[in-house]
Amino acid sequence: MPILLVGLNHRSAPIQIREQVAVSESDLPSALTALSLHCPDAEILLLSTCNRSEVYVAAADLRSRREGILRFHADFFRQDLNLLDRCLYQYEEEEAVNHLFRVTAGLDSMVVGEVQILGQVRDAFQAAQAHRRLGTVLDHLFRSALAAGKRVRTETGIGDNAPSVSSSAVDLARKIFGHLENRTILVIGAGKMSHLTAKHLIATGIGKVIVTNRSAEKAEELARKYQGEAVEFSGFPGILRKTDIVITSTSAPAPILTRDQIKQVMRERKNSPLFLIDLALPRDVDPTIHSLENVFLYNIDDLQAVVDESNKEREQEIHKAIGIVDREVERFLRWFHSLEAVPIIKALRSKAEKIREEELGKALARLGNVGDREKKVVEALSAGLVNKILHHPLVQLREQALKPDGKEYLAFVQKLFGMDLSEIESQAQSDGTRRAESEEA
Amino acid sequence: MEGISSITAIISYGLAFALYTTELFTGKGRSSLYAHALTGIAAFFHTLFLILWGLRIKACPLISHVEAIPFVGLVVIATYFYVLVRYRMLGLGPHATFLAFLSLFLSMVLPKATPSVPGLASHWLVFHIAVIFLSYGLLAVAFSTATLYLVQEKLLKEKKLGGIFRKLPPLEELDSVVYRLILLSFPLLTLGLLTGAVWARQEWGSFWTWDPKQTWSLATWVLYTVYLHSRVVMGWRGRKTIFLVLIAFGALLFSFLGVNLMKAGSHQFG
DSSP, X not given: OOEEEEEEETTTSOHHHHHHTOOOTTTHHHHHHHHHHHSTTSEEEEEEOSSEEEEEEEOSOOTTXXXXXXXXXXXXXXXXXXXXXXXXXXXXXXXHHXXXXXXXXXXXXXXXXXXXXXXXXXXXXXXXXXXXXXXXXXXXXXXXHHHHHHHHHHHSSTTSOOOOHHHHHHHHHHHHHSOOTTOEEEEESOOHHHHHHHXXXXXXXXXXXXXEESSHHHHHHHHHHHTOEEEESTTHHXXXXXXXXXXXXXXXXXXXXXXXXXXXXHHHTTTOOEEEEEOOSSOSBOGGGGGSTTEEEEEHHHHHHHHHHHHHHHHHHHHHXXXXXXXXXXXXXXXXXXXXXXXXXXXXXXXXXXXXXXXXXXXXXXXXXXXXXXXXXXXXHHHHHHHHHHHHHHHHHHHHHTSTTHHHHHHHHHHHTTOOHHHHHHHHHHHHHHHHHHHHO | OHHHHHHHHHHHHHHHHHHHHHHHHSOSOSHHHHHHHHHHHHHHXXXXXXXXXXXHHTSOTTSSHHHHHHHHHHHHHHHHHHHHHHHOOOSOHHHHHHHHHHHHHHHHHSOOOOSOOTTTTOHHHHHHHHHHHHHHHHHHHHHHHHHHHXXXXXXXXXXXXXXXXXXXXXXXXXXXXHHHHHHHHHHHHHHHXXXXXXXXXXXXXXXXXXXXXXXXXXXXXXXXXXXXXXXXXXXXXXXXXHHHHHHHHHHHHIIIIIHHHHTOSTTOOO
């Protein structure tokens, strides 16, 4: 089976080498042209992203292709072959198919589940199409890979962002408040994590930002950054009446928010929900506050637990994705294996035979009471017609199947005569059993 | 034909319920879409059933409790779809389909009412019952949403933020929907109470007889009023208001079903 893949990725090559063989979108056509010079009479495709650089080739004989690809790399990128050779991996046939499907689904990326790769593969495919060196095999291969990638994206959650402490805090805020547009957030202290979280929240469209800090200038500076308001540290418990989300991480050795304070605040808020995110160590907020009605206090451990839980689920989703990819690879391979001349010829013959028998039956029925001689004449007519019409096409089929673009031909014939996979496969199977029987004999 | 409609509806509701429940507890399937479709189909046959029934007895099928129950079930489903579309409120599927299923099931199992007691065909009565049961359907969904609120709140408090937590809507949105449904149903409830009194005057000569049904209906109305007052006028939020919703619904159930089981008072008509 004539599919070959030679390439390198973020695991096999360091960035210094990867950047040497990267091809930008605008350079792709000339790269493809150079590649085709070193790989004549073959289907070619070049996939180049920040994570990987891979060359896909489909040709009748693969023996000399690897050298061709290496020479292309040496020439086009002016690279030391020895250096490259150590980083390059090679896959053939089923392994190549498997690899491509996984790559397109995002399973081979640095950030597993990333969705950018789908678009990148699509771009590489379109560039190769425009270059007109794509044939049946690579065309169908990449279409199937893209379809599988799309399935993985819609049917699993691997495309969801990997969770972090700050993203979990944002998700939680949304789960408590729903829309955040009319909500107010208070950021206490200048801890890095709390500001990362605040930025996250602001990005999702929080209504108002209030900042407070022991140092008034720091507070002003941050308030300006967030286009919010700064308040005095001494007066800040009062401001809690109007804030819905509080993120705190000061270096205070003892809690700066006590139970009594919050109890009072909740009375003033008429029990409107309050979400406290305590990212400080030692903690800034008295932990018993969590038991107050409609107060939700989460510290850094709690958020990390949320992250761990999400990661567990991602594992499951990746598992699901692999399952989908495996099934799609199988489907592609079935199609590919059907591109064999003998089963197709047999399937074509049996299809024609079926039609002949049907029409013969109808004709005989219409003729009604007819003598044996007449029946034999009609039968001979139908058989002669079918055989003569099919003779030349089948001879051609057998010949063309052996040529470099043979698979192309076979695929076309499949389409032309409307043959489906099951017809061809049953022929291949019966072929196999018959061969086994004759070998035993 | 009636029987077939009813049975089709019941089976569809049952299947939808199963799908909604499994989707709530397991992965990221698309089974909720199938569940929505099944619920829609069930609702169609449910409506058909009520129409055919009405045509058969040549009257509006709202006179006796046995006939009223499936009507309430249909209102529940209609409210469910409204809330689903307008507020994207997921998670109510199991409740809604269960209530609708129950409503049809009960109507098949409970003994049917004897044909109209004379004097019960008054327009006031039909209007009273229709309005009351419309509000009951809305309040049933409000109750379901309130229970979801309590579930979410508990999960948040216990910091168990797994699958179910993620599938259910945000806390504040649940609270908001509870409020809106009760607000929406309140004029209907009030109107129902008033028209009931008018009809009582017509039938028994006095607006208020303090029979158990009227008393409990009034209690229900008062409880919902207290809820609205504390939510709107006083601005309160949180678990206490939700508990009020649960208690109020308890009173509603009692006035709807419990009183009849006691078989006392002038509200009895089979």
